[in-house]
Amino acid sequence: MSDVKERTLVLIKPDAIQRGLMGEIISRFEKKGLKLVGCKMMELEEALLREHYAHIADKPFFGGLAKFMQSTPVVAMCWEGLEVVNAVRLLCGITKAREAEAGSIRGDLAMSVACNVVHASDSIENAEAEVSRFFKEDDLHSYDKSEYMHVYAEDERG
Secondary structure (H helix, E strand, C coil): CCCCCCEEEEEECHHHHHCCCHHHHHHHHHHHCCEEEEEEEECCCHHHHHHHCCCCCCCCCHHHHHHHHCCCCEEEEEEECCCHHHHHHHHHCCCCHHHCCECEHHHHHCCCCCCCCEEECCCHHHHHHHHHHHCCHHHCCCCCCCCHHHHCCHHHCC
């Protein structure tokens, strides 16, 4: 399925790690039919956090966010699929979890803005930058996902 190459980053955040939600979160993406092409547990260094959250690194709340994101390892995942960035954003729900739609990951599993169990790339451009920030090319895997014939219509599979 050569045309389904869009990739996005998802981080399972410390609150989800502490609450034992990794399996539930990964399962949501698998059930949707997305392909996991990279996955690793890692501790986040401050330099990586400053780069990742550059848009808010100068805000007064950044210190608290950095402390939270460094409180446990996170699970970094790279998911692949057709229009995957948008699909993952819909699965995750809005950032303010207590207002996220029921059925979404945040809507079902979280109540906070910061402790909202996952981070997901918000655009194709940011997804490309974020995936390369967290994964080397050798960390990502290309393989045929046999179920794609049951996930996408033939003309979508390329």
